[in-house]
Amino acid sequence: MTSRAEPQENWEDRPPPSMAATELLRDLPVTARGVRTRASLVAAARTVFERAGYLDARLTDITKEANCSTGTFYTYFDNKEQIFAAVLDVAQEDMLHPGMGRVRDVDNPYAVLESSNRAYLTAFRRNAKLMGLLEQVSHIDPAFAKLRRDRAETFISRNARAIERLQAAGKADGSLDPLLASRALSAMVSRLAYSSFVSEEPGADGNPVPFEDVVKTATQVWANALGLEGDRG
Incomplete structure (x- = not known):
């Protein structure tokens, strides 16, 4: 059996690292x-x-x-x-991260995931110009790129712990590595948000993708990957 990647410890108590170079x-x-x-x-x-x-x-x-x-x-x-x-x-306080956060409601994890992703996508859309700016700076400033990665990894670790809880409760696919699954799914949602709200890439019909479609697609892909149960509305 392959060993699993280990999420960071004490993820609930540690605030995410600042995206700003605080020494400045x-x-x-x-x-x-x-x-x-x-x-x-x-x-x-x-x-x-x-x-x-x-x-x-x-x-x-x-x-x-x-x-x-x-x-x-x-x-x-x-x-x-x-x-x-x-x-x-x-x-940065208005910059959320995709995923389940401190999920507690294992009875309906899909509803928790939908709510969390909706909040993230709403914040991303509200800050779309800034998110595009951050992408630009990440490509020209290695120190800033590291700050951004470190902050993202904290949220990814939180999501991994949430996945572990769901696996322990029998609500998610127990064969998945929770940290790697969290990293893959978090990246999927963030890139979908970028393409929808920063690049403004159109849908199949050539028109802007409706916000509700972005929320639904992101949540369904995440839930299907984990095998989540619950009311999908």
Whole structure:
């Protein structure tokens, strides 16, 4: 028998690693006005990064978008790398991961999976421009690519534990390696989301794929692969 890949331990207690290079982040301002100004710069930077891409984004574009001076920018940030880290630090809480998360309802795992994937796909669609930006930066910045992989692996490990619970309860195919299954299925859903909401690849009829079809397909493929039981609506 082949050995199984081991999910990370203590997956429920460990927060996911930050996608931002936290060593670049300065302390937050101590005044309310400073907090507001910094937040305005971060929001402006996200707009510019999403519009122009990371490589072509300029600090002058960010200050213009924020309606502030270059001097004000340097009060809070040293360079483009720092403000990009700040953008990610703010945005990452809205970036979910496909899968089952801390699944507890083993009586109807399909419903849990559908709900979890719907939440992920909703967040992905809402942040589609940013997700496209992250893909771009991953290809040009090895350090950022590693941060992104490490964060994804934490969520993949959580999904693997959920699969293990379902296997133990007799609700999922016990012959599957839970970690490898989680990695494969998580990648499938994330790429489907990217093609649907970032690349906006059309369906077979040449039209945009309806959101509900994306949710249904992602969930059915995941559930069929695991042999999940439960009400499929």
